[in-house]
Structure formats: structure tokens, C-alpha cells
Amino acid sequence: xxxxxxxxxxxxHGPAKGMxxxxxxxxxxxxxxxxxxxxxxxxxxxxxxxxxxxxxxIQPGMNLVDPMFxxxxxxxxxxxxxxxxxxxxxxxxxxxxxxxxxxxxxMALPRMNNWSFWILPIGFTLLLMTFFVPGGAxxxxxxxxxxxxxxxxDAFPLLVFGIHVLGIxxxxxxxxxxxxxxxxxxxxxxxxxxxxxxWGWLIxxxxxxxxxPVLAGAVTMLLTDKYFGTAFFDAAGGGDPVLFQxxxxxxxxxxxxxxxxPAFGIISEIIPTFARKKLFGxxxxxxxxxxxxxxxxxVWAHHMFTVGMPVAGLLFFMFxxxxxxxxxxxxxxxxxxxxxRGAMTFETPMLYALAFLFLFTIGGFSGLMLAIxxxxxxxxxxxxxxxxxxxxxxxxxxxxxxxxxxxxxPKWTGYMYSEFWGKTHFWLSTISxxxxxxxxxxxxxxxxxxxxxxxxxxxxxxxxxxxxxAFVFGLSQLIFVYVIIHCIRGxxxxxxxxxxxxxxxxxxxxxxxxxxxTFETAPEVK
Amino acid sequence: MSEQDDDRTKQNRRRARFWALVIxxxxxxxxxxxxxxxxTRY
Numbered sequence: 159x160x161x162x163x164x165x166x167x168x169x170x171h172g173p174a175k176g177m178x179x180x181x182x183x184x185x186x187x188x189x190x191x192x193x194x195x196x197x198x199x200x201x202x203x204x205x206x207x208x209x210x211x212x213x214x215x216i217q218p219g220m221n222l223v224d225p226m227f228x229x230x231x232x233x234x235x236x237x238x239x240x241x242x243x244x245x246x247x248x249x250x251x252x253x254x255x256x257x258x259x260x261x262x263x264x265m266a267l268p269r270m271n272n273w274s275f276w277i278l279p280i281g282f283t284l285l286l287m288t289f290f291v292p293g294g295a296x297x298x299x300x301x302x303x304x305x306x307x308x309x310x311x312d313a314f315p316l317l318v319f320g321i322h323v324l325g326i327x328x329x330x331x332x333x334x335x336x337x338x339x340x341x342x343x344x345x346x347x348x349x350x351x352x353x354x355x356x357w358g359w360l361i362x363x364x365x366x367x368x369x370x371p372v373l374a375g376a377v378t379m380l381l382t383d384k385y386f387g388t389a390f391f392d393a394a395g396g397g398d399p400v401l402f403q404x405x406x407x408x409x410x411x412x413x414x415x416x417x418x419x420p421a422f423g424i425i426s427e428i429i430p431t432f433a434r435k436k437l438f439g440x441x442x443x444x445x446x447x448x449x450x451x452x453x454x455x456x457v458w459a460h461h462m463f464t465v466g467m468p469v470a471g472l473l474f475f476m477f478x479x480x481x482x483x484x485x486x487x488x489x490x491x492x493x494x495x496x497x498x499r500g501a502m503t504f505e506t507p508m509l510y511a512l513a514f515l516f517l518f519t520i521g522g523f524s525g526l527m528l529a530i531x532x533x534x535x536x537x538x539x540x541x542x543x544x545x546x547x548x549x550x551x552x553x554x555x556x557x558x559x560x561x562x563x564x565x566x567x568p569k570w571t572g573y574m575y576s577e578f579w580g581k582t583h584f585w586l587s588t589i590s591x592x593x594x595x596x597x598x599x600x601x602x603x604x605x606x607x608x609x610x611x612x613x614x615x616x617x618x619x620x621x622x623x624x625x626x627x628a629f630v631f632g633l634s635q636l637i638f639v640y641v642i643i644h645c646i647r648g649x650x651x652x653x654x655x656x657x658x659x660x661x662x663x664x665x666x667x668x669x670x671x672x673x674x675x676t677f678e679t680a681p682e683v684k
Numbered sequence: 685m686s687e688q689d690d691d692r693t694k695q696n697r698r699r700a701r702f703w704a705l706v707i708x709x710x711x712x713x714x715x716x717x718x719x720x721x722x723x724t725r726y
């Protein structure tokens with residue numbers, strides 16, 4: 159690959175000054191930065207809610223908050239972490255990296271890109287306003303199942319409108335990513351030459367287009383059920399509350415993969431770099447992502463095995479769910495094979511990628527356990543489920559985001575971060591996350607239900623351990639903020655253009671920090 | 685931004701705008717479709 163960063167126009171079009179730069183920017187790097195800061199703030203807002211949850215559960219009895227507020231915390235923690243922290247972080251990474259990785263001067267639709275970001279804070283303002291209206295914030299869980307969710311007070315229309323706004327933002331972001339990848343690639347960059355991160359995002363974007371309108375449709379039907387006399391989900395009016403669960407999970411399961419496929423892409427970038435080998439089985443990795451995306455549309459009812467489905471339905475969804483283990487296994491195998499006999503070093507991004515490999519796999523295995531219908535009848539709505547999805551989302555998605563930040567931070571800022579503090583952050587996070595969530599498997603198997611602020615005394619010890627782990631994890635994230643700010647302000651020295659000895663790809667051919675405009679003249683990819 | 689794009693990029697963006705409209709229309713169809721699909725059930 160040749161380097162072709164034409165800086166001819168740079169002197170005319172640097173960033174604007176002050177707030178105008180951030181409000182009106184159409185630059186993919188600025189918008190990526192906005193997304194990433196926004197998601198970090200939301201990570202702490204949602205994290206504060208997690209701290210309230212774990213403080214309440216540190217011992218049995220009603221300790222800190224009233225049950226209604228506890229339910230609001232559980233619901234809002236999930237909504238904020240999913241739609242405010244994880245998804246915007248991946249979109250931020252996409253904005254920063256995809257144009258540079260495919261050799262494009264910017265995203266294909268830069269003005270829409272600006273809108274995609276700026277309606278996001280509006281959506282979250284609507285969501286957070288719900289704490290201050292009569293009846294308080296939504297408290298029926300992020301799945302907003304009727305009829306319970308229809309008992310929400312004045313927060314309900316704000317919630318529905320907020321979800322619409324977030325959905326529009328996601329769809330616009332997804333459209334932009336698809337058309338950028340399909341139309342803006344440098345000459346010579348065929349589809350099967352693209353970095354895997356770009357592939358992961360391309361497929362994720364298609365998932366978003368397919369399912370976000372379904373969620374929007376579902377919540378609109380809830381709205382009309384509550385305020386306009388329809389009975390889509392009201393059994394008394396001839397509707398069916400279970401229908402909502404089907405529609406919700408038709409969105410919800412692909413949503414799970416929306417939060418993990420870009421993570422797979424990140425891990426596929428990082429492991430080859432630090433193993434100093436090419437990714438093993440590139441095309442198998444691409445097909446595995448595509449297979450997982452396809453399967454995500456035909457497994458949704460495994461979230462609702464206990465509603466009373468026909469046995470044929472239970473079997474279908476059980477087997478399709480288990481099929482997901484095949485392409486996922488291909489990916490895990492290929493990552494391990496990439497490292498096999500590699501000249502590995504263990505800088506912070508690699509440590510996070512390795513932790514992802516081990517801990518995401520634990521989450522995958524507990525997912526397989528949950529896929530077994532008769533076993534799920536026991537595990538359903540227990541803390542086992544909470545342990546499972548936190549293993550795939552925290553040491554899975556969140557660790558991948560952290561790995562990506564450490565990996566690309568020198569390219570973004572032009573400085574190296576402190577390895578000492580990066581590794582301290584890694585070890586504290588990895589140990590504490592296991593202390594938090596591993597005992598929750600035992601709690602679930604012993605019968606502790608989820609979304610309950612109090613519990614029987616036999617669950618005391620594991621809950622205490624889990625809460626201590628959560629507090630340590632929460633505090634450890636302050637180190638993450640310190641590392642980022644320290645790096646932006648000069649870090650431990652200048653970063654080279656290539657940053658990592660084993661790095662490959664167009665993004666490493668541009669200077670560090672990446673200039674405001676890159677690849678205004680397309681590079682030739684050989 | 686767009687005023688400094690070379691011809692190739694301009695053409696790419698034109699093509700991208702067309703496909704963005706097509707994909708946007710698909711998304712809106714899904715949104716309306718879910719209502720129609722369920723409304724006809726009752």
C-alpha cells in the first residue's frame with residue numbers, strides 16, 4: 159500500500175475555532191471524537207446507576223433506595239449502557255477509523271453525519287428527563303414488556319420519543335457507514351481486501367437498518383395502545399402481549415450482535431498486530447461474521463422460552479441458537495491460530511484483546527447453557543442470565559472498546575499513553591469484573607431472581623462479593639479517564655506514524671496525530 | 685469538504701447519496717410494514 163496523504167488543501171480547511179468546530183463539524187474525525195466522549199460520559203452515568211444497584215444488593219433487606227427507584231435504576235442502566243455507551247462508542251470508532259482504513263477523504267455524507275451525532279444528546283436528554291416527571295423514570299426493564307410498561311407514568315411518551323430519536327440517529331449512522339464503505343473505497347481496495355473492522359461494521363450497519371425500524375414500530379404500537387385506544391398487545395381488546403415479546407426480540411437479538419460484531423472486528427485488528435502475523439483465515443472470519451448476522455434473525459424466541467410456545471418452536475429456536483456456536487467457534491479458533499507461533503508482546507491493547515478472548519468465551523458458553531430449553535426453564539429470569547449477558551457485554555463489548563481506544567489513541571492524539579497506567583487499569587478491571595459477575599452465576603443457579611432489590615439471606619455472601627467487585631471496577635475506570643487525558647496532553651512521548659511494530663493498513667500510513675484531512679487524493683492499494 | 689473533492693470523490697458521493705435514499709426507503713418500509721403486518725392480524 160502506498161502513502162498518499164495529499165495535504166494540498168489542509169492550510170485552507172483546518173478546524174473552526176471554539177464551539178462552532180464541534181457544533182457544525184462535518185469532519186469524520188471530529189464527529190468520531192464527539193461520539194467517543196459522549197459514550198464515555200454515558201458510561202459513567204450508566205455506571206453510577208450500576209453502583210446504586212450493587213449498593214442496594216450489598217446485603218439483604220431494603221438498604222438504600224425504594225423498590226420503585228431500584229427498578230428505574232435497573233431499566234435506565236440498561237438503556238443508557240446499550241444505547242448511550244456501547245453503541246455510540248462503536249459508531250465513534252467507525253467514524254474515526256473507517257474512512258482512514260478504506261482510504262476515503264471522509265464519510266460519504268458528512269452533513270448527515272453531523273446530524274446523526276447531534277440528535278443523540280437530544281434523545282438522551284429526553285430519556286434522562288423521565289427522572290423528573292410524575293411517576294419517575296421507566297421501570298419495567300429495558301425490554302418494556304406490556305402490560306407492565308403501560309403502567310409507566312408521564313415518562314412513557316418521553317421514553318418512546320427518546321427511542322425514536324436514538325433509532326433515527328442509529329439508522330442515519332448505519333446508512334452513512336454502508337454507503338461510505340460501498341462507494342468511497344480507494345482504488346484497488348476490493349471488498350475482500352478491507353480490514354476486518356470495516357467488514358464487521360458493514361454487516362452491523364445492515365443489521366441496524368433491518369431492526370431499528372422494528373423497535374420503533376413496536377414502541378409506537380405501545381404508545382397507541384396506551385393513549386389512542388388500540389389493542390395491539392392488550393388481551394382484553396383481542397391483542398396479545400406475547401406478540402410484543404416476539405417483535406421486541408426480533409429487534410433485540412440482532413441488537414446483541416450489533417454490540418458485538420464491531421468488537422470482533424477490533425479484536426481481529428489487534429491480535430495480528432501484537433502477534434506480528436497475518437490474521438489466520440481472513441475470508442473465514444468475514445463469512446463467520448456474515449453467518450452470525452444471518453443467524454441472529456432466526457433465534458429471537460430463545461429469550462422467551464417460558465411463554466408457552468409449541469414444542470416445535472422451542473426446538474427450532476434451541477437448535478438455531480446452538481448453530482451460532484459454529485461461526486463463533488471459527489472466529490475463536492482463528493484468533494488463537496493467529497497467535498500460534500507468533501512473536502507476541504503484551505501491550506495494553508493486546509491484554510484487553512486476550513481478556514476478551516477468554517471472558518467472552520465464558521459468556522458464550524453460558525449462552526449455550528441458556529439455549530437448552532429445559533435448562534432455560536430453570537435459569538430464566540435468574541441471576542444466571544445477568545451473569546451471562548454481562549460477561550458478553552462488559553469483558554466482551556466494553557473491553558473491545560477499551561482495547562480499541564488504547565490501540566488507536568496514539569494515532570488520534572500523536573502521543574503514547576502510559577503503559578504502566580494502562581496495564582494497571584487492565585488488571586484492576588479484569589480482576590474486578592470477574593469478582594463482580596462470576597459469583598452471579600452461582601446466585602442464579604441457586605435461584606436468585608433478577609430485577610429484585612431484596613433477596614433471601616442464603617444469597618448474602620455472593621452478593622457481597624459481587625458488590626465489592628463492582629465498586630472496584632467502577633473506581634478503576636477513573637484510571638481510564640486519567641490515561642486518556644494524560645495522553646491527549648502529551649502522554650509519555652511522541653507516537654511514530656506506524657505506532658506499533660506489527661501494525662498494517664492505511665490508517666498507519668498517515669502521520670500521528672492523523673491530519674484533519676486525510677486521503678484527499680485516494681491512495682493506490684496494491 | 686465537498687467543494688475540494690476531486691471528480692472521483694464527487695462521483696462517489698453522488699452514488700452514495702442515491703444508495704442512502706434507497707436504504708432509507710427500505711428502513712421506512714420496515715417501520716410502516718410492521719404496523720400493516722400486525723394490523724391485518726386483528
